[in-house]
Amino acid sequence: MKYQLADHVSFTEVDDEAVLLDLNSGAYYGLNHVGAMLMSYLQDQKTPEFASTAIAKQYLTPHITVARDIELLVQQLLEQKLIVER
DSSP, X not given: XXXXXXXXXXXXXXXXXXXXXXXXXXXXXXXXXXXXXXXXXXXXXXOHHHHHHHHHHHHTOOHHHHHHHHHHHHHXXXXXXXXXXX
C-alpha cells in the first residue's frame, strides 16, 4: 500500500531529521533520521515495504526489525492523520 502526506501537513527535512507540521492543529512532530527516510520514500511514491528493505540494507539491520518499526510508525502517522492512503 502507498501513502502520502495529508493535505493539511507540511514536511520539512532538517539535517538528518524531519518535522511534520499539522496546519490544522498547529501541532508538530519530530522524526529521527529513519523516520525522515521513510517520509522521503513515501513522497517518492514508494511503499513502506520498499522503505524498510532499503533502510535495513543501508544500516545492516535485520529486515524484520526495521519492518516492524516502520509498520508501527506508519500506523502512528495514520492515527494522527498525518498521512493518508494513495
